[in-house]
Amino acid sequence: MTTATPPRDPETRGVRLVAVLLALMLVSGLIDAVSYLGLGHVFTANMTGNVVILGFAAAGTPGFSVPRSAASLSAFMLGAAVGGRVAARFSTGSRRRWMRVTLAAEAVLLAGTGVVAFAGSGAPSTAYVLIALTAFAMGLRNANVRKLGVPDLTATTVLTTTLTGLLSESRLGDGTSHRSPRRAAAVTALFAGSALGAWLILHHSPGVSLLVAAAVSGVLAVIASGRE
Template identity: 70%
Template sequence: MSEQTEEITQESRGLRLVAVLLGLTVVSGLIDAVSYLGLGHVFTANMTGNVVVLGFAAAGAPGFSVPHTATSLVCFLIGAAAGGRSSRWLGEGSRRRWVRLTIATEAVLLGVCAAVAFAAPHATATVYTLIAVTAFAMGLRNATVRKLGVPELTTTVLTMTLTGLASDSRAGGGSGRRSPRRTASVVAMAVGAFLGAWLVTDHGLAIPLLVAAVGAGVLAVVASGRE
């Protein structure tokens, strides 16, 4: 077996990136359920919603916080910058290694959040810690997913996915070729949000964060470098 063939075989070992990114989309639903329902109506994975929430908070709408939302936005951007740096360091080597390291880092960060939530669930510092660390983790992941460039799977934003699902469908005059992937992405986000909302409502913040950390950890172990 040639060195190039062996390298391709190594990269292909594990779960395809499409399935991995769908799994991360479920994790995103969990994280936004935790942040929106448990951390004062702020998003830490969905920055489109967060910009809107910041506008609500700045206008004085009840139930929203400028400091919480600004913390999320800033930490997400820092995470995205870190993701851009790591993509340049790791992206030229093994794609499988790059993906696994990034998702493993996310899993560790979410695990830290779960530990903090278990230790001091009602402390003010806990709220800011969870917002900051989950937003950083989502920024890191989003930068990586963007560099990977797997079509239709952003893992956190669904507006263009839903637009493509409708406009490229047969009803919209298209072929509907990518409809299964787009539909799976929407379903994955909804499943994550449902699971997160149920866990937050019945069990507080630590359990859903732990579930998200374990889920990301499993994906880090099984991910391959192939789409």
């Protein structure tokens, strides 16, 4: 008599993928630290914040730039469109290959921004190149991450929905959540990336922060290629 193997809990599948997505939250923090602190108060990962900043700039609020915010939004949208094409191209293949291509492309783009940051020497045009490349990379990544459909990690650049679920379904709320550790880890990862990015900018340079982000994305591309 054979004993049927009980089905695996869906929440225990793809542990490697969840770890990769959480690490990408950290990279997002690094990127937004560079863009906001080093490129003129603009977000290139968190488009919710960027749209709000664009509104501030459009109203003439000092310290914000319509061209830079618009450049970021446009590049992100282009990256998301390209990401959708990539997702469609690899949707019939393995998830490992899909993520490997996306993360490898992100690593190359971020490495390029690091080189540009060091070579540009603060030239005004350099800021636009950095904004465009980092926003494009984040749009490319988010389009593909969204297709994976991992609960609470369908976007790796924002936390509004994650925070809402964390509190509304906690013991203080309706008490139904069983994904609180994942949600808390996402918040922690973005916070840690932002803090690390700010520290690197304050004590080193935006280029260093960008190269660290590129290195992390490259490592994640290798990790995502492993067994699911």
